[in-house]
Amino acid sequence: MSKRTEKTIVDIAEELQLSVSTVSRALNDHPNISARTKERVKKTARKLGYRPNALAAGLRNNKSKTIGLIVPRISMFFPATISTIIQNKLQEFGYNLIICQSNDSYEQEVALVNTLYSARVDGLVVSTTLYTTDFSHFDVFRDNNIPLVFFDRVPKDYNVKVIKGDDYRGGYIGTTHLIEKGCKDIVHISGPLTCCLYSDRVAGYKSALQEFKLPFKKSRVFYQELTKENAWQTCEKIFSQKPYPDGIFASNDTTAITISEYCRSIHLRVPEDVKIVGYSNDPRTEIVSPAVSSVDQYPGMMGERVVAVLMEMINGRQTAVPRYSQEIIPIQLIERQSSAGKVKAGKKKLSLS
Amino acid sequence: MSKRTEKTIVDIAEELQLSVSTVSRALNDHPNISARTKERVKKTARKLGYRPNALAAGLRNNKSKTIGLIVPRISMFFPATISTIIQNKLQEFGYNLIICQSNDSYEQEVALVNTLYSARVDGLVVSTTLYTTDFSHFDVFRDNNIPLVFFDRVPKDYNVKVIKGDDYRGGYIGTTHLIEKGCKDIVHISGPLTCCLYSDRVAGYKSALQEFKLPFKKSRVFYQELTKENAWQTCEKIFSQKPYPDGIFASNDTTAITISEYCRSIHLRVPEDVKIVGYSNDPRTEIVSPAVSSVDQYPGMMGERVVAVLMEMINGRQTAVPRYSQEIIPIQLIERQSSAGKVKAGKKKLSLS
Numbered sequence: 001m002s003k004r005t006e007k008t009i010v011d012i013a014e015e016l017q018l019s020v021s022t023v024s025r026a027l028n029d030h031p032n033i034s035a036r037t038k039e040r041v042k043k044t045a046r047k048l049g050y051r052p053n054a055l056a057a058g059l060r061n062n063k064s065k066t067i068g069l070i071v072p073r074i075s076m077f078f079p080a081t082i083s084t085i086i087q088n089k090l091q092e093f094g095y096n097l098i099i100c101q102s103n104d105s106y107e108q109e110v111a112l113v114n115t116l117y118s119a120r121v122d123g124l125v126v127s128t129t130l131y132t133t134d135f136s137h138f139d140v141f142r143d144n145n146i147p148l149v150f151f152d153r154v155p156k157d158y159n160v161k162v163i164k165g166d167d168y169r170g171g172y173i174g175t176t177h178l179i180e181k182g183c184k185d186i187v188h189i190s191g192p193l194t195c196c197l198y199s200d201r202v203a204g205y206k207s208a209l210q211e212f213k214l215p216f217k218k219s220r221v222f223y224q225e226l227t228k229e230n231a232w233q234t235c236e237k238i239f240s241q242k243p244y245p246d247g248i249f250a251s252n253d254t255t256a257i258t259i260s261e262y263c264r265s266i267h268l269r270v271p272e273d274v275k276i277v278g279y280s281n282d283p284r285t286e287i288v289s290p291a292v293s294s295v296d297q298y299p300g301m302m303g304e305r306v307v308a309v310l311m312e313m314i315n316g317r318q319t320a321v322p323r324y325s326q327e328i329i330p331i332q333l334i335e336r337q338s339s340a341g342k343v344k345a346g347k348k349k350l351s352l353s
Numbered sequence: 354m355s356k357r358t359e360k361t362i363v364d365i366a367e368e369l370q371l372s373v374s375t376v377s378r379a380l381n382d383h384p385n386i387s388a389r390t391k392e393r394v395k396k397t398a399r400k401l402g403y404r405p406n407a408l409a410a411g412l413r414n415n416k417s418k419t420i421g422l423i424v425p426r427i428s429m430f431f432p433a434t435i436s437t438i439i440q441n442k443l444q445e446f447g448y449n450l451i452i453c454q455s456n457d458s459y460e461q462e463v464a465l466v467n468t469l470y471s472a473r474v475d476g477l478v479v480s481t482t483l484y485t486t487d488f489s490h491f492d493v494f495r496d497n498n499i500p501l502v503f504f505d506r507v508p509k510d511y512n513v514k515v516i517k518g519d520d521y522r523g524g525y526i527g528t529t530h531l532i533e534k535g536c537k538d539i540v541h542i543s544g545p546l547t548c549c550l551y552s553d554r555v556a557g558y559k560s561a562l563q564e565f566k567l568p569f570k571k572s573r574v575f576y577q578e579l580t581k582e583n584a585w586q587t588c589e590k591i592f593s594q595k596p597y598p599d600g601i602f603a604s605n606d607t608t609a610i611t612i613s614e615y616c617r618s619i620h621l622r623v624p625e626d627v628k629i630v631g632y633s634n635d636p637r638t639e640i641v642s643p644a645v646s647s648v649d650q651y652p653g654m655m656g657e658r659v660v661a662v663l664m665e666m667i668n669g670r671q672t673a674v675p676r677y678s679q680e681i682i683p684i685q686l687i688e689r690q691s692s693a694g695k696v697k698a699g700k701k702k703l704s705l706s
Contacts, residue, residue, distance in 0.1 A: 049497035066468050074427040074452065075437055084428055087454060091461070096468045099427065099452040101440060108444070115419050115449045119472040144402040257640060287610060289642045 007048040015044050067310065068116035069099045070109060070126045077253070077282040078152065078299060079127060085303030086125060093311055095122070104129045104225070110137040123147035123310050128154070130195045130225065135160075147313035147320045151306050152297075154326075156196045161313075163305050163327045165297040167197045170331040171204020174249045174277045174295050177333055179212050181275055181341040183247030186214070187238060188221045189231065189259075190251045198223075201251055201279070226251060231258035239266060247275045247339075253282035256292050260338060276338040290337035302329045360401040368397050420663065421469035422452045422478045423462060430606070430635040431505065431652060432480060438656030439478060446664055448475070457482045457578070463490040476500035476663050481507070483548045483578065488513075500666035500673045504659050505650075507679075509549045514666075516658050516680045518650040520550040523684040524557020527602045527630045527648050530686055532565050534628055534694040536600030539567070540591060541574045542584065542612075543604045551576075554604055554632070579604060584611035592619060600628045600692075606635035609645050613691060629691040643690035655682045 013023045018041070026033045026041035044050075067090055071079035087097040100116065102109040109129050116124055117140050124141050127150070135158040141148045142160070154162035171188075178186050188205045191198040202221060209216045222237075224230040231254065238245065239262070250256040256278025260270050268274055270290055278285060281296035305327060312318035366376045371394070379386045379394035397403075420443055424432035432454075440450040453469065455462040462482050469477055470493050477494050480503070488511040494501045495513070507515035524541075531539050541558045544551040555574060562569045575590075577583040584607065591598065592615070603609040609631025616623050623629055623643055631638060634649035658680060665671035 046493065046496070049493070064471070066472070068451075073437070075433045080428045080433065084426070084454065084456070087456070096464055097453065098421075098468065098472070099454070100450065101437065101452070103437070103440070108449075111449055115451065118417070119419070119451070140399065140402070143399070261640075284637060284640060287614075287637060288640050 007050045009050070011048055012041060012044050012050060015048065016040060064120045064122050065094060066096045066098060066119070066121050068119065068121035068124045069097055070102055070112050070116070070124070070128075071099065072102055072104045072127060072129055072153070074099065074101050077284075078280045078297065082127075082151070082299045082303045082306075085300055086307055089304055089307040093307070102129045104131065106131050113137045113140070117141065117146075121146075123149070123314055125149050125151065125306055125310065127152040128195070130192050133194055142321050145320045147310055149306055149310050149313075151302055153195050153197055157324070159322065159324050161309055161322050161325050161327070163302060163309065163329065164197065165302065166328050166331050167200035168204040170279065170295045170297070171201030171206075171249075172208045173204070173331065173333050174201075174279065175205045175208035176212075177293070177335070177339060178247035178249060178275055178277060179208065179214065181247075181271075181339055183245075183275055184214060185243065185245045186220070186247040186249055187245040188249050188251075189226070189234060189255050190221060190223050191226050192223055198251055205249060220245070226255045228254055228258045231255040232262060235259055235262035239268075244268070245274065247277075249277045251279050253278035253280050253285050253292065253294055256294065256338070257284060257288055260288065260290070260292060270338050271340050275341060277333075281334050285334075285336065290340075293336045293339040294334050296332050296334050298329055298331070305329065360403045362403070364401055365394060365397050365403060368401065369393060417473045417475050418447060419449045419451060419472070419474050420476045420478060421472065421474035422450055423455055423465050423469070424452065424480045425455055425457045425482055425506070427452065427454050430637075431633045431650065434652045435480075435504070435656045435659075438653055439660055442657055442660040446660070455482045457484065459484050466490045466493065470494065470499075474499075476502070476667055478502050478504065478659055478663065480505040481548070483545050486547055495674050498673045500663055502659055502663050502666075504655055506548050506550055510677065512675065512677050514662055514675050514678050514680070516655060516662065516682065517550065518655065519681050519684045520553035521557045523632065523648045523650070524554030524559075524602075525561045526557070526684065526686050527554075527632065528558045528561035529565075530646070530688070531600035531602060531628055531630060531692060532561065532567065534600075534624075534692055536598075536628055537567060538596065538598045539573070539600040539602055540598040541602050541604075542579070542587060542608050543574060543576050544579050545576055551604055558602060573598070579608045581607055581611050584608040585615055588612055588615035592621075597621070598627065600630075602630045604632050606631035606633050606638050606645065606647055609647065609691070610637060610641055613641065613643070613645060623691050624693050628694060630686075634687050638687075638689065643693075646689045646692040647687050649685050649687050651682055651684070658682065 009020055009023045013020045023041050026038045069083060069086060071083060074080050083099055090097050100112040102112060106129050109132060135155045138148060148160050150160055150162045152164055154164050175186060190202050193199045206216050222234050248259050250259060256276050259276055263270050263274050270276055276292060278292050278294040281294040285292040285294045313320045362373055362376045366373045376394050379391045422436060424436060427433050436452055443450050453465040455465060459482050462485060476499060488508045491501060501513055503513055503515040505517055507517050528539060543555050546552045559569050575587050601612050603612060609629050612629055613623050616627050621627055629645060631645050631647040634647040638645040638647045666673045
């Protein structure tokens with residue numbers, strides 16, 4: 001039932017007995033064409049089901065006025081928030097946004113890159129899957145000078161512009177905060193190391209421990225997709241034998257909130273028995289009881305920088321195919337009840353600024 | 354910097370000294386073409402930056418294998434969840450999904466319909482803005498027999514297929530539950546009546562009150578965009594004068610959770626002083642304390658039906674341009690602590706089934 005024949009401006013011109021160039025100019029709101037003719041042309045275009053030929057439009061002005069965005073999952077706070085910020089900012093420049101989710105599947109990401117390329121977007125913004133280590137499916141954008149910007153989950157050695165949070169510092173600050181509050185045995189729950197933001201946070205965790213002369217134990221770091229189910233299972237493992245950790249630093253808030261729920265289920269008190277810090281400052285951290293401390297990534301700032309860089313590329317003020325260049329967005333720790341406690345006297349003074 | 358010249362299969366054929374038909378068949382994985390030739394053609398296509406011409410592809414097989422989805426906001430639980438369900442289901446049929454958010458702006462919705470039409474999607478799935486009452490911007494899909502399905506927020510008098518929750522019954526059940534728990538003065542906080550799902554829920558609220566001989570008072574119903582800020586302000590209004598309501602039924606969970614927070618801030622106990630029921634069964638209702646009762650809309654079932662109907666249209670087993678037809682997805686009340694209480698003896702027996 002969905003068979004359709006594509007109509008061109010030639011069909012519109014024939015129908016209205018106008019020249020093709022008049023129809024073309026009418027469709028493009030040329031000032032020399034009368035309002036009445038423009039209206040007739042547009043009405044007929046609608047009637048015939050004419051779709052502006054993106055190919056021809058591309059040759060004429062290189063603009064579809066649409067940007068593509070690929071994120072892992074829109075159900076997660078951080079990508080959902082930053083998608084909306086990017087969309088609102090793009091709108092100020094007259095661009096629409098189409099959003100695709102990779103569901104953390106490399107194969108889906110590859111397919112979506114091709115879909116968005118065929119949809120003739122003017123630029124592509126990407127936060128990769130957890131498992132993307134080969135980036136050659138993005139070559140088609142690079143090779144054709146179509147602006148390409150990565151944020152949050154970014155490549156490490158692929159020549160593009162990347163905008164990311166200060167994940168090393170986030171790992172360092174989250175861990176240091178727990179140490180400052182008296183924790184001596186801190187578990188870290190990380191995403192997979194294929195995704196460089198997690199390896200950066202692990203590095204920050206490690207150097208905080210070293211700075212305070214606490215041992216780094218491989219058995220105290222867990223790598224996993226940071227889902228609720230995985231968090232629960234990992235808690236079962238962690239709390240199946242003593243000694244229990246006195247602090248847990250989780251690389252996302254779903255995990256941190258689930259740890260808190262688990263602790264309640266086995267009658268451990270948060271923060272008295274176990275202190276918890278999460279990552280991303282998801283609004284849920286504020287509504288749970290106790291409220292969960294978290295590392296905030298300034299999604300507003302990150303989204304605005306993504307659009308600013310993209311627009312500089314689109315407008316030719318910055319090359320669309322840069323060498324690798326990294327822009328780091330700051331982070332801040334938001335302290336809440338889950339990690340509350342007295343700073344012990346006589347401890348080494350911390351400089352968190 | 355982003356200037357690009359579009360390459361066609363003619364360029365590929367010239368570069369490789371092959372016939373155009375060989376190139377075309379190689380790109381389409383025709384069995385008569387050798388693997389080696391296919392690889393050479395595809396490599397050259399990549400090198401030249403060839404984009405499959407969607408227009409030509411459309412003429413050939415009418416399929417871009419991409420579906421467009423427009424939702425109000427992906428940061429909301431219900432649209433985010435159903436988007437993912439639709440995407441996963443579409444993938445089984447070999448279709449990709451591109452998602453756009455209208456941000457509840459009619460103008461953005463109009464622009465996005467055109468963007469997705471120009472991107473040559475094979476079908477369009479829509480949950481409208483709160484304020485869409487004129488649906489003529491969707492005519493371009495209808496007029497060209499491109500499958501179009503609405504869900505959740507749907508038109509009332511526009512000839513399309515709509516799949517929606519049982520909002521009348523949701524309003525009825527949410528209210529009846531509060532009455533059953535002893536409430537006699539129930540406030541309802543609704544979205545704007547321009548969106549028919551809210552008017553259906555108000556109608557359900559009204560008929561529950563009537564059935565139990567409780568007065569319906571216009572002053573006890575509030576219409577607003579269901580944001581946290583609006584919920585807080587409405588609470589300030591509601592609780593600025595006595596008598597306080599003993600039950601509040603909110604048309605989303607953000608509102609229900611905020612009401613609970615507000616009650617705590619003025620030392621009212623939930624559920625003892627005020628009982629609360631929300632709508633959508635957002636996972637946040639489970640993690641707050643007290644947990645919030647909510648009307649679940651079975652997003653899984655709704656998403657699966659959307660894809661099933663869309664695929665029937667795409668495969669021609671159902672007309673792409675139906676008369677108005679409505680499919681209703683059931684709802685269920687999830688009882689939690691926020692509306693707990695004893696059923697009073699001697700009250701009229703309820704039939705909630």
